[in-house]
């Protein structure tokens with residue numbers, strides 16, 4: 129009887145936004161499960177530091193600074209990964225950003241910035257990685273969307289649109305790439321305290337408002353999002369593709 133395995137020994141994984149918050153937790157989780165990791169963010173010193181942490185813990189890691197909103201840096205990231213590890217088994221499209229503003233005040237630059245980092249960059253990276261995965265006839269793409277790709281909120285319009293777009297990108301790629309044994313899934317986190325939002329979530333008013341609206345009455349923890357990513361990256365999730373999975377304390381069940 130075969131039982132599921134969550135082991136990632138020898139798998140090569142690219143994680144964007146790997147130096148802080150959710151991505152930092154995912155990077156450590158995948159490395160602990162045995163994956164060789166490519167640590168990506170725009171800040172070289174942070175990438176170097178996280179890669180060093182993984183190596184000191186006995187893992188394999190390379191630091192590849194790149195800005196996912198710059199198409200010219202995306203192919204270079206894929207090329208370095210293939211040169212170092214010979215393949216790409218897992219892509220975690222995690223880097224993302226937000227602007228809090230009323231819709232009426234948004235500029236075209238605000239719109240383009242969020243779309244480029246949260247949607248266009250992840251698409252171009254998935255496309256470049258997808259070519260390599262097709263040649264391998266295997267791979268896992270995990271897109272970190274948000275519960276705000278599933279439901280609305282105020283003052284974050286480009287974020288809502290980018291994450292909703294990422295969810296549809298997940299379904300579209302899953303359908304096109306199923307025949308190449310590439311599974312594409314999305315995780316939709318609820319509120320978790322990270323650099324992206326700590327100043328906001330730490331205020332008493334916001335804490336009361338958000339936890340009051342969350343059925344589980346708390347924020348999520350970084351490891352709780354990392355756990356879902358590890359599962360989707362593993363062979364235990366081999367029959368899943370095009371799935372959109374909330375990890376949100378029940379927010380979108382309402």
Ligand code: NAP
Nearest residue numbers: 145147148149150169170171195196223224320322323324
């Ligand atoms: P975070 O703490 O702000 O970390 C963002 C990471 O992405 C950092 O490592 C950052 O490093 C990197 N990054 C930002 N822009 C980048 C770019 N253009 N190219 C490459 N790397 C870039 O964010 P987080 O809260 O962990 O969020 C991670 C993902 O989860 C995002 O997609 C976010 O939308 C999603 N999410 C978060 C929550 C939450 O409550 N935290 C909820 C739902 C969804 P550098 O600045 O050095 O590049």
